[in-house]
Amino acid sequence: MRGLSTREETSALIEPQATNAAHGSPPPLSTQFLPEKPVVIIEPSRKGAGLGLRDLWAYRELLFFLAWRDLKVRYKQTVLGVLWVLLQPLLMTIIFTVFIGFLVQVPTQGRPYALLVYIGLLPWTFFSSAVLQSGTSIVSNAHLITKVYFPRLIIPAAAVTARLVDFAISFIILAGLMIYFRAGLTAQIALVPALILLVALLALGFGMLVSALNVKYRDIGVMLPVVLQLWMFVSPVVYPLTLVPEKWRVVYSLNPVVGIISGFRSAILGDAFEWHALAVSAAVAIILPIYSAYLFRRVERGFADII
């Protein structure tokens, strides 16, 4: 109040052109419509902070822009650009086909090994790159976090979204392989979108979790590539699920990626689904993102202070 009274006396002296605003005779247009309730309340947040869904919705365009930036920059900086998205799983397929399919002779139940491994690599490449990139996204966007407000959840979500675009592109090669190997489609192909949704949710769940923890514990970001490498070998990526002995399959299927990758194979090649494994995947893909989002919201308040 002290500031107010002194200003009344002197504002005319110092800033003649500013007196309107200070004395309030004709208030500026924007101020006539001052809302009754605060637009924003800033308080130390309590434990049970919600997900801030309304804020996320308001900033939905930023999700698109950040994903777009990610793709644009990646494709601009490399000579081959978008071709890399196609080449990477293709090269991996060739390597695995030579070393595992040809030398180790993995049983494939009559399917061409190259096709089998490509279908495995398709969701796996998406999953691992999405987890890796969203997991490190908060730290690598530190400059944004310390300078401007927006719902932080958008950052890991945008990283997953960008990889989803790569994922979609890599289906082109799959179409080529399917034609080359004369593999027919069945009605089960209709389940692919649902599987894509599941793997995206799963990647988002892990990505949010890792990105939040990585701010405080940078070891996690360092460990992540190694963990993902190991994870690939305990998932049916370069071998079919049938290679795992029957009695171990229940334990093996606790890995939520198992159901999704074998599900992709079944949907595309028209085989029977491993419903147990798929049920585990679906449960984790629904519960984990919710848990991660709450955890993320709880720790995000400290991001700017410790990053």
Place this chain on the structure above:
Amino acid sequence: MRPIIKVENIAKRYRIGASQAAYQTLRDTIAEKVRTPLRRLRSGGAGARAEESIWALSDVSFEIEPGEVVGIIGRNGAGKSTILKILSRITEPTLGRVELYGRVASLLEVGTGFHQELTGRENIFLNGAILGMRRAEINAKFDEIVAFAEIEKFIDTPVKRYSSGMYLRLAFAVAAHLDPEILIVDEVLAVGDANFQRKCLNKMQDVRESGRTVLFVSHNMTAVTRLCQRAILLNEGRVMEDGPSHQVVSAYLSSGLRATSSREWPDPAEAPGNGKVQLRSVRVRTEEGANADALDIRKPVGVEIEFDVLEPGHVLAPNYHFYNEEGVYLFMAAERDTAWRSRPRPAGRYKSTAWVPGNLLSEGTMVVSVAVSTPEPVAIHFFERDVVAFQVVDKLEGGSARGDYSGPMPGVIRPLLEWETEYTPAAGAGALSGGQTA
């Protein structure tokens, strides 16, 4: 009138450990968890580490009305940036509550989120979205932004090929076209050349005239007095003064809050510097060697810096930056000692003094920022703003540029010039005066 910003008793605590180590490793946390369960139990958890934290803000309250333009001033570490960060929701207050009755846009730096590889056009959209603009809004203002930045020809060139001036203009142009009810600005005007600064100031003036509420943090006292009706002075996290900006600015300048003529950093952990060079002390002295707050305008002023070189082998040049009380940058001076020019320095302590000649500075308060840098390739080892200040006083004893005049003298410097006067007697006047004397 109802306030548009209502700040009630906010406080912010930082953990010193967190700010120093930047982040913890998993091992540290595990080790700590194992070591401290007893201590935690005894003291009830949260308060256990109270002694390791500092309060960047304590009990800060103020209200701002719609259309007000308020400057926030104070010396480094007074809590200015913390307030802006809380109001722009980058960090949370530890205590207290803020109510904002309008859309906020904060501009804590220009070009947040700009990407070097993207073109000007792409960066406008990206940066706009980051600052909270809708795509439709950016589309509508796109041409205006490009025109303001004067980069029409280069709009589809990646910004990495821009000159720094173009880059800044574009970044500011996007920010300047935000349309919030509340605009929060931090020191953006400290960048860019004089032309650019003038443009920014003018734009801020437009913003003010459009009736928006602006909160503005700056070291530039001229800008604060010119742009803001009201100013809030912070010191050590508390509100010291709140009132008309010219009053608060002069209170600040005369309060000694920044006017200390010597500073020392006895604790190396707190001294400005990096692993290579560390500041020890800075002081203002007379020719006789005494520390001085007030100096005779006719006498040289010595500014002495002591620093340690921790890592040998770097070419170093201490440099000073002189400002007057209005924040006008008077001049810069770098060490020219031929002994150390282009010569890598061995480790050890160095003490350099620069002498500002007498009869050069104007009367008033002078503020000095100091830095030690390597000239080629440029590397700044530390740059400490507003380290020392001193008064320049004309005692009116003659020998200064005043002569016999004792009124106010404008101007940022006051050199004592050599005057030469030629006199040619007028034709009639000579005869007349001759006649009188005779």
